[in-house]
Structure formats: C-alpha cells, structure tokens
Amino acid sequence: MSADEHAALPIPDYDHLPVxxxxHRVRSLDTAGLDALIEYEEEHGAREPVLTVLRARAEQLAAGAQPSGGDPTAPQPEHAPPADHQGPSSVPGPPQNPPSHGDPTNPSQPRG
Structure with a gap:
C-alpha cells in the first residue's frame, strides 16, 4: 500500500492507535471501511489483537448492527497536544522572607 493508500484509510494515524x-473508533465505520482496515492490517502488521477487534465488528455489522454516529477522523485524545508555553512561568510566586534568625525587621519573626 502506497502513502496515498495509507492516507485514504478511514481512520487517520491508524497504525499508531492503541487497540x-x-x-471505539471502528464502531462508526461501515462494512467497506472495516474491510479496508482488515485488508491493510493483514498485509502489513497482522497484529492479532487488532484483527480480532476488526473482525468482531465486521461480524456485528453482518448481523445487523449499524455504524454509530461518531467520527473516526475526530481528534485523538491518545495524542496530547503540544505544550502551550515557552520556558519558565513569568507569574511571580508568593513573597519569600529570609529565615528569621534574629532579624527584628522580619515580619515572620514573633514579636515579644
């Protein structure tokens, strides 16, 4: 299967999804979509747990189940988005007082 054929698979980044x-994602596919994934998997990875999931769903569809309304191309929660910051935070923390070792001007030192 060429890169174009891989891009045409009904689930983006199919090879990198956990089983x-x-x-969950294959529940929204029709028979043609499942057949494409089964054929791809048999020719490439032949991962038995994946084939078991795909074939079980194909059997459910053959028995009359309907594809769910989900979107197999939706964003993948398995892949965290990139961090939204650049380096250390610029928000100052709480004020820091030096240790109160006899400094009468230190506000945290007890007054007597």
Missing part, C-alpha cells in the same frame, strides 16, 4: 481506542 482500546481502535475498538
């Missing part, structure tokens, strides 16, 4: 996520 548990894949089991």
């Amino acid at each position: 548990a996520s894949l089991a």
Whole structure:
C-alpha cells in the first residue's frame, strides 16, 4: 500500500492507535471501511489483537448492527497536544522572607 493508500484509510494515524481506542473508533465505520482496515492490517502488521477487534465488528455489522454516529477522523485524545508555553512561568510566586534568625525587621519573626 502506497502513502496515498495509507492516507485514504478511514481512520487517520491508524497504525499508531492503541487497540482500546481502535475498538471505539471502528464502531462508526461501515462494512467497506472495516474491510479496508482488515485488508491493510493483514498485509502489513497482522497484529492479532487488532484483527480480532476488526473482525468482531465486521461480524456485528453482518448481523445487523449499524455504524454509530461518531467520527473516526475526530481528534485523538491518545495524542496530547503540544505544550502551550515557552520556558519558565513569568507569574511571580508568593513573597519569600529570609529565615528569621534574629532579624527584628522580619515580619515572620514573633514579636515579644
């Protein structure tokens, strides 16, 4: 399968999804979409847990199940978005007082 054929798979980044996520995403596919994934998996990874999930869903569809309304191309929670900051925080922390070792001007030192 060429890069174009890989890009045409019904689930983006299919090869990198955990099996548990894949089991949820395939519920929105029709028979043609599942057949494409089964064929791809048999020719490439042949991962038995993945094939088991795909074939089980294909059997459910053959028995009359309907694809769910989900979107298999939706953002993937398995992949965290990139960090939104650049370096240390610029928000100052609480004021720091020096240790109260006999400094009468230190506000944290007890007065007597």
